[in-house]
Amino acid sequence: MSSGQQARAQAAAITPSAQSPDHEPVPGDRVRALFDGHRLSPGQRRIAQYLIDHLTEAAFLSITELAERVGVSQPSVTRFATSLGFSGYPALRDALQPIALSKVAGSPETREQFRHNELQAAVDAEIENLENVRRLLADTNQVLDIGRELARSVPLTVLGLRISVSLAEYFAYAARRIHPDVRLVTRGGSVAYDALLQSREAGGTWVLAFAMPRHAKETLSALKAARSAGLKIVLITDSTLGPLVDEADVALTAATGARLVFDSYAAPGMLSAALLQAMADADPERTQARLEGYEQVADQHGFFL
Numbered sequence: 491m492s493s494g495q496q497a498r499a500q501a502a503a504i505t506p507s508a509q510s511p512d513h514e515p516v517p518g519d520r521v522r523a524l525f526d527g528h529r530l531s532p533g534q535r536r537i538a539q540y541l542i543d544h545l546t547e548a549a550f551l552s553i554t555e556l557a558e559r560v561g562v563s564q565p566s567v568t569r570f571a572t573s574l575g576f577s578g579y580p581a582l583r584d585a586l587q588p589i590a591l592s593k594v595a596g597s598p599e600t601r602e603q604f605r606h607n608e609l610q611a612a613v614d615a616e617i618e619n620l621e622n623v624r625r626l627l628a629d630t631n632q633v634l635d636i637g638r639e640l641a642r643s644v645p646l647t648v649l650g651l652r653i654s655v656s657l658a659e660y661f662a663y664a665a666r667r668i669h670p671d672v673r674l675v676t677r678g679g680s681v682a683y684d685a686l687l688q689s690r691e692a693g694g695t696w697v698l699a700f701a702m703p704r705h706a707k708e709t710l711s712a713l714k715a716a717r718s719a720g721l722k723i724v725l726i727t728d729s730t731l732g733p734l735v736d737e738a739d740v741a742l743t744a745a746t747g748a749r750l751v752f753d754s755y756a757a758p759g760m761l762s763a764a765l766l767q768a769m770a771d772a773d774p775e776r777t778q779a780r781l782e783g784y785e786q787v788a789d790q791h792g793f794f795l
Contacts, residue, residue: 520589521545522611522749524574524582529703534570535751536560541586542608549590553579612749619745619757626742627764636724636740637768641776643696645671647689647721651678651709654700657726657755661698661762667784668770668777678708683715690719698765701727701734702746702758713737726758726765 525538540560541548548556556579557564571582627633640646646669650658655676662674673694675685686697697716701709710733716723717737725738728746735741744761747754770777788794 521586522608524585528574529748530570530573531704532751533562533566534573537562537567537570539608539751545586546590549583549586551583608749612747612754615749616747616754616756619747620760623744623757623760623764626744626761633764633768634771636742637765637770638772639722640665640696640698640724640765641669641769641772643694644669645673645689645692645694647673647675647686647694647697647716648700649675649682649686649697649709649712649716650700651676651682651712652706653704653753654702654709657700657702657758657762660759661700661766664763664766665769668766668773668780670776670780675712678706678712682708682712683719686712686716686721687719690721695722696724697721698724699726699738700758700762701725702753702755703728703748705732705734710734710737724765726761728758 521542530538537556537560540556544559548559551559553564553567557567560567567579571577571579574582576582576585646665648658648662648665650656658674658676662672665672671692673685673689675682689697697713699709699713699716705727713723713725713734714737723738723740725734725741726744727734727741728743729735730741730743742761742765744757746758747756
């Protein structure tokens with residue numbers, strides 16, 4: 491079977507299992523199905539989004555034309571196609587063309603509806619991610635035990651590099667309201683190593699690390715540094731396997747939303763909030779005293795509107 495035949499077979503086999511034989515998937519769903527289950531970089535997602543938004547035209551463009559329209563290089567288009575499992579761009583185009591022709595033949599979807607449905611699909615994917623976190627939190631003992639360990643670690647180090655900085659900053663900001671010494675590490679290399687070593691020497695026992703895709707090599711180096719310093723590691727990440735998970739004492743999984751150009755973090759954010767709650771419940775007297783003290787300071791200095 492040629493690569494073109496394989497591509498057409500793949501395109502024909504992507505009907506969602508939820509569809510009945512009497513209800514063929516619309517072209518937008520068929521195109522999105524080509525991309526589902528693949529970890530795409532932001533640049534590759536731009537290509538995917540262009541193909542979705544301009545399907546009837548884009549499916550017949552040369553690799554040079556598509557690269558120019560999207561604003562990427564030709565090798566980027568080739569890498570995009572191979573990341574989806576095709577032999578190259580021509581095979582991907584062979585898969586797209588029958589979908590585009592079916593759209594022209596009578597699908598009621600307009601370009602605006604394509605965009606609308608893609609955004610809704612991203613929300614639907616996040617809802618599924620949150621459902622998975624809900625199932626994870628069914629074991630309340632595990633989460634409470636982790637919260638107790640983090641609450642006891644003084645100081646507590648929170649690590650997040652590159653795209654994971656925002657999650658680490660959120661957790662550290664909130665944790666400081668209920669914990670006496672929270673140290674935030676958002677830079678890798680020797681800076682991270684210094685901070686981790688100082689935390690251990692000051693009596694800290696745990697690090698809470700965030701590692702969202704794309705996973706940075708410097709995050710792995712920081713986890714190894716934490717372990718070599720004698721710190722234990724709780725890792726919040728999107729995958730249950732890999733070298734980052736291997737370095738952690740406890741790994742909690744919360745998938746990121748990957749349907750748009752940049753990931754969304756509803757599920758990791760919810761898991762972070764649950765861990766904060768577990769920390770608060772681990773020492774309710776300290777929590778209450780610190781929250782009341784902070785409110786007094788906030789009122790005195792007029793922090794908020």
